[in-house]
Amino acid sequence: MTERPPVLSVRGLSVRFLMPGGRRVAAVTDARFEVAAGECLALIGESGCGKSVLASALLGLLPANAETAGEAGLDGLDLLSADERTLARTVRGRLIGLVPQSPAAHLTPVRTVRSHLEETVAALTGTRGRRATRAAAEASAARAAFPADHLDRHPHQLSGGLAQRAATALALVGDAPLLLADEPTTGLDRELVERTVDELRRPIDEAGRALLMITHDLSAAERIADRIAVMYAGRIVEIADATAFFGTPGPRHPYSRGLLQALPDRAFAPIPGMPPELDALPDGCAFAPRCPRATDACATPPRPTGTVACHHPHVPEDARA
Ligand SMILES: Nc1ncnc2c1ncn2[C@@H]1O[C@H](COP(=O)(O)OP(=O)(O)OP(=O)(O)O)[C@@H](O)[C@H]1O
Numbered sequence: 001m002t003e004r005p006p007v008l009s010v011r012g013l014s015v016r017f018l019m020p021g022g023r024r025v026a027a028v029t030d031a032r033f034e035v036a037a038g039e040c041l042a043l044i045g046e047s048g049c050g051k052s053v054l055a056s057a058l059l060g061l062l063p064a065n066a067e068t069a070g071e072a073g074l075d076g077l078d079l080l081s082a083d084e085r086t087l088a089r090t091v092r093g094r095l096i097g098l099v100p101q102s103p104a105a106h107l108t109p110v111r112t113v114r115s116h117l118e119e120t121v122a123a124l125t126g127t128r129g130r131r132a133t134r135a136a137a138e139a140s141a142a143r144a145a146f147p148a149d150h151l152d153r154h155p156h157q158l159s160g161g162l163a164q165r166a167a168t169a170l171a172l173v174g175d176a177p178l179l180l181a182d183e184p185t186t187g188l189d190r191e192l193v194e195r196t197v198d199e200l201r202r203p204i205d206e207a208g209r210a211l212l213m214i215t216h217d218l219s220a221a222e223r224i225a226d227r228i229a230v231m232y233a234g235r236i237v238e239i240a241d242a243t244a245f246f247g248t249p250g251p252r253h254p255y256s257r258g259l260l261q262a263l264p265d266r267a268f269a270p271i272p273g274m275p276p277e278l279d280a281l282p283d284g285c286a287f288a289p290r291c292p293r294a295t296d297a298c299a300t301p302p303r304p305t306g307t308v309a310c311h312h313p314h315v316p317e318d319a320r321a
């Protein structure tokens with residue numbers, strides 16, 4: 001993976017929400033990761049840990065009370081300091097293709113799939129003329145394996161799988177080097193989850209796109225991702241190769257191990273306790289109160305190493321337990 005150049009390079013990304021009364025919510029703290037061409041990085045972690053805020057920061061879609069720090073390089077541009085005009089004209093759709101959370105809701109009910117695609121083609125690619133637009137729309141449908149004979153259907157006439165392909169086709173129109181999917185499989189049954197992630201994998205493998213996929217569905221992450229980034233209380237606590245993470249030797253951070261042990265097909269043992277409030281984070285490791293391996297050392301913040309931020313990570317020899 002390292003030999004491929006990063007498409008997205010995030011360095012020290014932090015997001016603070018300034019709340020009434022001077023309260024500060026530390027939604028994302030010092031996030032650091034890269035996503036390469038032809039690679040999927042899955043960002044996982046419990047609800048409220050900051051995944052969607054991180055995505056909104058990349059897209060320039062944070063509310064006005066948000067303050068950001070750090071850098072997020074994409075195609076020679078720093079997404080965090082880009083102005084709204086640049087974000088609207090060159091980032092959203094063109095540099096970042098957004099795969100929506102709920103494709104059926106994202107599509108306008110009164111319009112056909114063809115009309116959605118043609119409008120997006122005209123807006124993003126500069127294609128002019130009816131025939132050229134029609135041909136480009138059909139080509140983008142084909143790239144997402146959306147069947148040509150369903151192009152004149154309305155969203156409600158599509159199965160969940162085809163609605164997802166239509167949404168993916170729209171995300172691919174602008175030829176964006178980075179695809180961003182926030183919970184693309186929420187609410188889908190298992191079979192549709194698998195089909196959806198397989199469809200999302202296609203542009204990565206066939207067109208060398210980079211995919212940042214946010215999910216709390218670990219089996220979807222295992223199926224699609226090359227690498228896994230685990231987020232806890234706003235921080236990325238571990239980044240690992242997906243095969244090693246889900247297989248042997250397994251994750252190194254106690255939180256990551258807890259997430260896997262909570263799965264029904266593993267120990268089905270939830271992590272005790274709750275994540276801390278993001279406006280009252282402890283000085284030391286935020287996971288320490290729930291951590292079976294915590295010691296006095298955890299009162300100080302763990303030093304991020306780029307792979308695991310923990311005072312006492314599992315090492316491969318003891319990671320079999
Ligand atoms: N506009 C906002 N103002 C203040 N706090 C916010 C705002 N938006 C999000 N937050 C807080 O930021 C934290 C992270 O939220 P985020 O939506 O990123 O979580 P998530 O990891 O995506 O969770 P989920 O899996 O439920 O989608 C939460 O504590 C949330 O309450």
Ligand code: NI
Nearest residue numbers: 051052053182
């Ligand atoms: Ni979210």
